[in-house]
Amino acid sequence: MLATLYVLNLVPSFVLAWGFRSALLQGFGDSMSIEALRGEFDFTVFFDFLNHHGDALTPVYAQIVVGLCLYLLISVFTTGGVLTVLNGVEGTLRNFFSACGDLFARFFRLFVTYAAVALAAGITTALFLGIVYELMTEGAESEKPEVLWLFALVGIWVAVILVISLIADYAKIDTVLNDRGKMVKAFWRSTKLVLKNFLPVIGLQVLLILLIVLLIGVYWGVERLLDTSSAWGVVLLFIIQQAFVGSRIWVRVLSFASQRELFLSAQYQATTLPEPGPPVPPPVAEPIPLKISAPRRRISKSPSRSRPRKRK
């Protein structure tokens, strides 16, 4: 599964990067000025390239936008497969893509829900934080409070979006584990779950973020030591870069796995340790007939034995 995700990341990126390479080749041709870029960044060479051959990059920019949209769909598509495999299904390509296809429609709806909520919350929070910023920095005699408040408020904004993303993550897990069909409801249930278990949810996420920060630190440290002026240096750079990308994908899958465990734990606590309910109402003269809905079809009774639905 990890290899599949890696290939799905590499292939579109490589196609776009090839266009970039062609633009560089076309711009520099047989010029020796490229030698200035052998060691470090050279502004004059870079600038003259953009100034005289920048047009060659225009289609690359357009391709990147298309690529980003396409990859977003790919990531929506693959989430179902990732979660199903994490649910214990054998991670064959057939199983993986089968689950991707089965769950795509639901996850796409969930994505739309998430995007709408994130957009609304993002704008509202930004407006609110903007007012806070104005109030807190009005008449500041140096930029220090302005900069610190800006960082703090941007941090809060990012945290809000991150929490919404976490809600979406737990909604995905809920969808797979409990075979949810209504995504708005799933999102709402996850919201309640995240708010009820706020500290463990955030704590887990902080740990995962720290892991990524550690990976970035290691990457930057190694990259700075690399001499990329030779062909072998470039090959080594490629290997290290791809190891980093691979590890990021691994962290994402790890994130889903950890979130799934947390979700199950929270669900278990909710079913075995119910909160004390309201006092039992006094008996009424005539019993009210209960409307019983049809039982939901579940993918599995036990999470550890869950299987994806077969495609028809």
Next chain:
Amino acid sequence: MIARFIIAMLFLPVFAGVLYSRQTISSSPLSPRIANYQISVSLDVEAKSLNAKQTLVWRNTSPDRISELQFHLYLNAFKDLESTFMKESGGALRGISMAGGGWGWIEVNEMRVRGGEDLHAKIEFISPDDGNPNDRTVFRVPLSRPILPGQSITVDLQFTAKLPRVFARTGYYEDFFMVAQWFPKIGVYEPAGMRYAKRGGWNCHQFHANTEFYADYGVYEVDMTLPEDYIVGATGVLKREVRNPDGTKTMFYRAEDVHDFAWTAYPRFTVVEDQWKHVNIRLLLSPGRTQHTERYLTSTKAALTYFDQHVGAYPYTTLTVVDPPNGAGGAGGMEYPTLITGGSSWGLPDGLRFIELVTIHEFGHQYFYGLIGTNEFEEAWMDEGFNSYYEVRIMDEVYGKKTSALDVFGFHMGDLELARSTYTGMMNPKIAPIFSNAWEFKAGGYSSLTYSKTATFMVTLERMIGRSVMDEIMRTYFNRWKFKHPCARDFQAIVNEVVRQHHGSKFGANLDWFFEQVLYGTNVCDYELTSISNRQVFREEEESSDSAGTSEEQRAEYESRVLVSRLGEIIMPVDVLVRFDNGKEIRERWTGRERWKEFVYEGAEQIVWAKVDPDEVLMIDINLLNNSKTNDPLRSPIWRYTLKFLFWLQNILQFGLVF
């Protein structure tokens, strides 16, 4: 008698103070001292206004009888949206907008020739540059009695001024005041033969968005009264300070041989003093900026040292560097005699060398504006351009050729690179010649051409004639024209003179052809190494028999060609360097006149690479990528950047998995 004595004793300190403040600084005048001012001004910090009395003593050094005076009233540029300044700037300058309600103006309430006629009623606003009837930045006043050659006139004025909310160079922001361009200032009378004047007349331009300076030298005695808690920085030397009973203080400044006077006042400045040779450096730092003390002082001293060594001595004993506070950025990055304003921000990383760049640039104006009084309205390149040239030299020498402007996160840029790219990156580098009136440049053209193109062509000139010859030119120019008003042809004459002394006729009879192209023309320079080729040729049998013991078939003979082209219209002599596979190098000299030229070589060796302008003399060349060709182009940088691009793309795409 006793009463008189007591009164005399009481007033002695005041008289002594006045006498002390009139003490000269220089033992003999350095300049012609044509326009001399005494100003007593009080600052109303609540109303943001000035009330002042001014006495101008102006000397007619021309051979003409002068029957009118012309004055600048700069602050009226901020009077309303109809002024020429506001129309040109669109109400915004350097990214800072004129705030609503923050208008400024100046009004002359009284004007009289001492012991003579009242001039106030005769004031007439004129607009010599654009005829804008709503511009109130220049006025003329006719005189009943003309001023004869050698005579002086003393004019007493009383004026009030409302400072604008700081916008362009001058004004207030809360309790910070940058008081510049603030008093009625007389224009420059140019007799026939001076600069470009065909007949005598006043050179007194309106206040424009781009430029503002041209004035005669003189002595300024300025006293300002303001609240006691304010810290003041000003042009010249503080002679004394008097505390007044009403909680104000009066500060007496004297500046000699300068052509302007500016001051700043703010209660929350942190004052740092330092010394460089004879110069007392006074750094006025705004709150939250003390972290930048060393950056300011190091760059100021670097500039003082460099100009002292390469151009000439700084003649003044003070230099005040002002760091405007947060919100008053419009006052930053400006030059006044012995006072400059920088620009910084809390937390500005060391690698963003904005503080150093601005400080060095503004200090350079002490020479190219301050000591050499060029007309910035008409020949801005001679102050902004020359100054940018020295800014590039100092920045690149002190902070590194590739890192002097920017050095953060692996990205770096030298100041020369910045200047060149600003010019070569223009949408249309042919939009106008540098030699234009500053207010006539189209949007964006002014700074790119006067600052950046000038700096770039000056570097080109320096590399053509050599650094030491260039230094001699600039030293000669400084010594010959300090405290005077030179023009372009005066500078050209010195270039021709010094270059002829050192290089004879190497560059022709003179270098006018160079200035015709880069200064007065609009064309661009672009030389290209178009192609290199190696073709195997077969020699005649007789020729091959000359080779000792080697058969004809075994010998590889080549006809190698290098084709260079001139893509631009600018013509410069240029070298072409050709390298062969046996390590041999041939340097060709090309006049650069023809549209193309081919160099042909025959021999056993093949051309590996060739470069036109291999030493990068022609920094004014708009495209350096096409200056070389090789048979074996290096591909590892292409791969390196492709992989970096791939890596960033993969990471950006990976963000998609956030969902």
